[in-house]
Amino acid sequence: MEALRQDDPRRFGPYTALVRLRETAAAVQYLAHGATPQDLAVITAARPELAALPGFRRHFEAEARTADRLAGGWVAARLGTGTDGAEDDGPLWTAAEYVPALTLAEAIETAGPLPERAVRILGAGIAETLSRVHATGAVLQGLAPRTVLLAGDGPRLTAFGPLGAAADAEARPGGQLSVRLGYLTPEQIEGEEAGPASDLFVLGLLLAYAATGSTPLADGPATEAAERIAHTDPELASVPDALRDLIGRCLAKAPDDRPTAGAVAAELALEGAAGLAKGGDWLPAP
Structure with a gap:
């Protein structure tokens, strides 16, 4: 503040x-x-x-x-x-x-990576919301470390499209709007439209960041990150064993190879994010 x-x-x-x-x-x-x-x-x-x-x-x-x-x-x-x-x-x-909370980025910068249980609750809560979005045929495109809040009872989403998640937005000559997202997907880099599976790729990046404090493929200058996202396999050795396979599937290059949001939510927390977070102690002590 x-x-x-x-x-x-x-x-x-x-x-x-x-x-x-x-x-x-x-x-x-x-x-x-x-x-x-x-x-x-x-x-x-x-x-x-x-x-x-x-x-x-x-x-x-x-x-x-x-x-x-x-x-x-x-x-x-x-x-x-x-x-x-x-x-x-x-x-x-x-x-x-208003919900008292830190952004995911603020939490990682302050206290480092989240423990596995917290990553599961974070991911399940986001995936539950993505599932609601995708059920209508829409795409969220609102995920980023600074658009997800960590509150006492679970995560909160605060951005609901590219404007909310933009890394850069500016007015161009002629009244045009230019928006650059912080996280792109292989299909977007190849010039294709984002689809529901694109949200799952970004969720994979976000969960890897939550679990390790760094973002596979997407860290560094934008042009270099785009090349890695399009052509390089992610390095996930630092991700907890129990989460590595799921995050790796979210980061598949081909959209059809990624799981659905509902499958991710169930795999992370079969009882639901709220059930796993019950008791209010899902975040590590500051």
């Missing part, structure tokens, strides 16, 4: 911004309160220079609708919005329930 800056908005509809929580390529997140100081929410406010782009607004609003459809379980409920599109030059923001 950090103090509000001079040019930060102070109000988002009924919400009053208190501090900055985090920044992403496309937005700034604020901790805010509603009608009472105890009524806390996370405001995700689009960067103004991007919000002016019609293409950005459409994607932002679409990802907000996806968050609405997924609310519950491992997705925080949305409380309000400034994304109705009524005014093309108006601010873009969403408000979601």
Whole structure:
């Protein structure tokens, strides 16, 4: 967290911004309160220079609708919005329930890799949500170390499309929007569209990162990472034995060789992520 800056908005509809929580390529997140100081929410406010782009607004609003459809379980409920599109030059923001948590990246940077049980709960919770997304024929494309939260009762997903997970987003001449994802898949590098199996590849990268503190194939400069993702087998020797085979299957080059989200969820936690996390002690002590 950090103090509000001079040019930060102070109000988002009924919400009053208190501090900055985090920044992403496309937005700034604020901790805010509603009608009472105890009524806390996370405001995700689009960067103004991007919000002016019609293409950005459409994607932002679409990802907000996806968050609405997924609310519950491992997705925080949305409380309000400034994304109705009524005014093309108006601010873009969403408000979601505040859950005290660290991002996966913050947790790894602070305390190192997660123990196997925590990786299982993390992966099962994400896979359960992916299964709901894929059941509609959609693709999430929202997974990254800074878009997954580790809360006391389990993980939370906070990004619901490429904008939320973008490593870089910028306005180009002519009003065009350029978005670069932090994690790509072999099929995307070959110029193909992302499909449900693409989410499973990224989940494999994310679980390997959670278990070891490093990301196979994807670390380093983007061009070198793309070459490794497309052509190199992942090095998983540091991944716990009981997780290595599953993560390796998620990282198969061919989409058809990857497991489904439902199969991953069941293999990681047959009783479900919530059942395995029962008791609230799924994360190591700080």
